[in-house]
Amino acid sequence: MTAHSRDTPQFYLTAPSPCPYLKGQFERKVFTHLVGENAAHLNDLLTHGGFRRSQTIAYRPACESCRACVSVRVRVDDFVWTKAFRRNRAINADLVGADVGANPTSEQYSLFRAYLDHRHSDGGMADMTVLDYASMVEDSHVRTRLTEYRRRGPDTAINGRGAGPLHAVALVDRLSDGLSLVYSFYDPEQRDRGLGTHVILDHVQRAKALGLPYLYLGYWVSGSNKMDYKRRFRPQEHLSPIGWTLLND
Structure with a gap:
């Protein structure tokens, strides 16, 4: 053997x-x-x-x-801030995203559970327990972090963190040339905020601030309405048999 x-x-x-x-x-x-x-x-x-x-x-x-x-990544240096994206940023200007390391909490799990029950009750993660969630975050040998989003608080200018309940969370890997959004979830009751879009826009800015050229968004699936939102973030590259190519349509 x-x-x-x-x-x-x-x-x-x-x-x-x-x-x-x-x-x-x-x-x-x-x-x-x-x-x-x-x-x-x-x-x-x-x-x-x-x-x-x-x-x-x-x-x-x-x-x-x-x-x-199809694997998708966004070119952050040339990112196109559409009117809809600028409106989303204005709506969520009261939120602060804070890096909290790879540290799962019961509060995160409660939000995660509410998100799954509302948006993906029949999905593959629907039966995840709090221990499963902790494993999703902690069971890793790579450079990964959580970003928590809360409203701005009285000490935000000092500690860079918000206050009050969680609005959204993102699990993100740091790569040599970008950030990779592994998973994100948010308060499903706050539909008017567009929190899923906000998380992506915020990480476009975070990647740019770190001098990283790409934000990896995972797979876009042709023919799937669930995944069609990813095409809105431009310019973006798709992985093809000849390598990463710029989407022109």
């Missing part, structure tokens, strides 16, 4: 299962484990190649009859 190094990635293929985005389609994924001292570097390389991270797993679609899932 051949012995493999812990730092040498081994890739596996899942069995077919119903696609969560396109009715009548079946998905398969190729995946590997992100463990050991080279996990952050491997996550970097795999993200550039169209993989996404979930805890200590990096995966990408490997469907036999469908190529609808």
